[in-house]
Amino acid sequence: MTxxxxxxxxxxxxxxxxxxxxxxxxxTTVAQIAERAGVTERTFFRHFADKREMLFDGxxxxxxxxxxxxxxxxxxxxxxxxxxxxxxxxxAVFVDLDHSRTRQRVIDSDASLQExxxxxxxxxxIAITEALRARGVGEAAAALSVYAGIGVFHVAxxxxxxxxxxxxxxxxxxxxxxxxxxxxxPSSGAPDEPTTERSTA
Amino acid sequence: MTxxxxxxxxxxxxxxxxxxxxxxxxxTTVAQIAERAGVTERTFFRHFADKREMLFDGxxxxxxxxxxxxxxxxxxxxxxxxxxxxxxxxxAVFVDLDHSRTRQRVIDSDASLQExxxxxxxxxxIAITEALRARGVGEAAAALSVYAGIGVFHVAxxxxxxxxxxxxxxxxxxxxxxxxxxxxxPSSGAPDEPTTERSTA
Numbered sequence: 178m179t180x181x182x183x184x185x186x187x188x189x190x191x192x193x194x195x196x197x198x199x200x201x202x203x204x205t206t207v208a209q210i211a212e213r214a215g216v217t218e219r220t221f222f223r224h225f226a227d228k229r230e231m232l233f234d235g236x237x238x239x240x241x242x243x244x245x246x247x248x249x250x251x252x253x254x255x256x257x258x259x260x261x262x263x264x265x266x267x268x269a270v271f272v273d274l275d276h277s278r279t280r281q282r283v284i285d286s287d288a289s290l291q292e293x294x295x296x297x298x299x300x301x302x303i304a305i306t307e308a309l310r311a312r313g314v315g316e317a318a319a320a321l322s323v324y325a326g327i328g329v330f331h332v333a334x335x336x337x338x339x340x341x342x343x344x345x346x347x348x349x350x351x352x353x354x355x356x357x358x359x360x361x362x363p364s365s366g367a368p369d370e371p372t373t374e375r376s377t378a
Numbered sequence: 379m380t381x382x383x384x385x386x387x388x389x390x391x392x393x394x395x396x397x398x399x400x401x402x403x404x405x406t407t408v409a410q411i412a413e414r415a416g417v418t419e420r421t422f423f424r425h426f427a428d429k430r431e432m433l434f435d436g437x438x439x440x441x442x443x444x445x446x447x448x449x450x451x452x453x454x455x456x457x458x459x460x461x462x463x464x465x466x467x468x469x470a471v472f473v474d475l476d477h478s479r480t481r482q483r484v485i486d487s488d489a490s491l492q493e494x495x496x497x498x499x500x501x502x503x504i505a506i507t508e509a510l511r512a513r514g515v516g517e518a519a520a521a522l523s524v525y526a527g528i529g530v531f532h533v534a535x536x537x538x539x540x541x542x543x544x545x546x547x548x549x550x551x552x553x554x555x556x557x558x559x560x561x562x563x564p565s566s567g568a569p570d571e572p573t574t575e576r577s578t579a
Contacts, residue, residue, distance in 0.1 A: 256561050295496070320533045321526070321558045328525020332518055357522045360457050361562040 186224045188214040193231055194279050202228075202287040229293060232280060235270070236297045240304050242266045247308035256314045260326030261354050263305065267330065268347025271337065278338045302327050325361070329353045387425045389415040394432055395480055403429075403488040430494060433481060436471070437498045441505050443467045448509035457515045461527030462555050464506065468531065469548025472538065479539045503528050526562070530554045 192213035196205040207228050211221045225231040243263035250259035271277060284290045302323050309319040333350040336342060342349075393414035397406040408429050412422045426432040444464035451460035472478060485491045503524050510520035534551040537543060543550075 255563070258564070317533055317537065317554060317557055318561050321529050321554060322561045324529020324532070325522070325526035325558065325562060328522050328529075331525070332521045336518065353518060353522060356518055357526065358562050358564060360519050360523045361526060361559050362456075363459075363559060 185214065185216045185220050189216065189221055189224060190231060190234070193228060194276075194283060197283045197286070198279065202283060202290060229290065232283065232290060233293060233297055236301075239267065239270060240301050242270060243301070244304050244308045247305060248311065250312075256309050256312075256318055256322035257326060257354070257358070259309060259312065260305065260322060260329070261351070263326075264330060264333070264350040264354065265347060268345065268350060271334070271346035274338065274342075277334075281338055298327070298331075325357055326354075329357055386415065386417045386421050390417065390422055390425060391432060391435070394429060395477075395484060398484045398487070399480065403484060403491060430491065433484065433491065434494060434498055437502075440468065440471060441502050443471060444502065445505050445509045448506060449512065451513075457510050457513075457519055457523035458527060458555070458559070460510060460513065461506065461523060461530070462552075465527075465531060465534070465551040465555065466548060469546065469551060472535070472547035475539065475543075478535075482539055499528070499532075526558055527555075530558055 189210060193205070193210045196209055196213060200209075205228065207218055207221050210228065211218045214221075225234070243266055246263040246266040247259045250262040254262070284294055305326070306319050306323045309322060310316065314322070329350060333346060333353050336349050336353070337344070337346045390411060394406070394411045397410055397414060401410075406429065408419055408422050411429065412419045415422075426435070444467055447464040447467040448460045451463040455463070485495050506527070507520050507524045510523060511517065515523070530551060534547060534554050537550050537554070538545070538547045
């Protein structure tokens with residue numbers, strides 16, 4: 178199990194993750210989480226809104242980091258370059274591979290958590306689109322960049338937490354961003370270098 | 379209202395759309411739809427599984443068209459070129475602007491329909507990813523292309539049904555695909571060789 182930040186908050190988060198995996202998310206109560214963490218239920222509710230929200234505790238922070246990175250990209254950076262800056266910022270946060278793997282297993286185990294995750298992703302996409310629009314990027318260009326860039330975000334995450342991976346999120350994301358540029362380059366007309374035998378499996 | 383194919387099926391589809399807009403999707407019954415179309419409930423169920431599924435009647439056909447277009451793209455076409463072929467195929471189906479606008483208003487009016495639409499979109503993305511993989515496209519390249527390409531699909535649809543638009547879906551999709559290529563092109567740094575240090579995952 179992951180070693181998190183010390184204190185009641187960290188112990189609660191770790192206890193919850195353990196219980197979700199042992200008994201299932203639906204079968205775990207706040208009372209059980211508090212008990213395992215050695216705190217009262219009141220303490221639980223001082224730190225988290227409920228047992229579901231604690232799994233999405235970092236979402237707002239992550240979104241803000243990405244929005245700030247898009248906003249702070251150089252003025253002459255294109256929309257996908259700005260998203261690249263956001264992915265670099267994510268790389269500084271997605272560093273605890275064990276924790277992210279465990280969390281994803283919990284999410285995957287429960288339909289209501291998957292739904293919540295989808296909503297968070299949608300919000301993130303909207304926020305980044307708005308950040309690009311604020312840079313003066315046109316509506317269509319912003320939307321297209323976000324679809325493509327959020328794709329890099331998710332594929333990088335899946336690659337990062339895959340069994341056996343040891344590379345950093347930042348490295349994977351940067352590589353995939355380059356690959357996105359590669360696959361979106363016209364292959365006809367300018368027959369530079371078609372996407373031959375690249376087995377990224 | 380849209381003029382659909384004649385016969386009971388077309389009358390049912392049109393009656394349903396009218397009632398969904400007049401009374402709301404949740405408040406409309408199959409009996410009411412059948413009555414307005416001048417057929418029996420039994421006839422309704424010969425054509426449609428239920429009042430929700432009839433709104434997604436064309437999804438399977440659309441998905442098959444897109445998958446076939448990806449599969450049938452020239453062997454040397456890159457992944458996004460293959461998706462471009464799929465978008466051209468969609469352009470041959472998305473021709474009834476009034477119908478698509480009306481259908482979207484109905485979908486937007488009901489949370490359960492929006493959820494169903496999301497699931498259909500997810501299935502479409504998976505099917506196109508598999509079609510690209512079958513062409514020998516690597517896993518990451520296929521996933522990235524589908525995120526970006528499905529973005530074009532959706533942005534084109536939203537642009538097409540927007541108030542005041544009169545351009546064809548096919549024209550809009552082609553333009554947006556070009557814009558996607560444009561926004562994903564490196565704007566600074568080393569624009570000539572963005573993929574040199576791409577080591578396979």
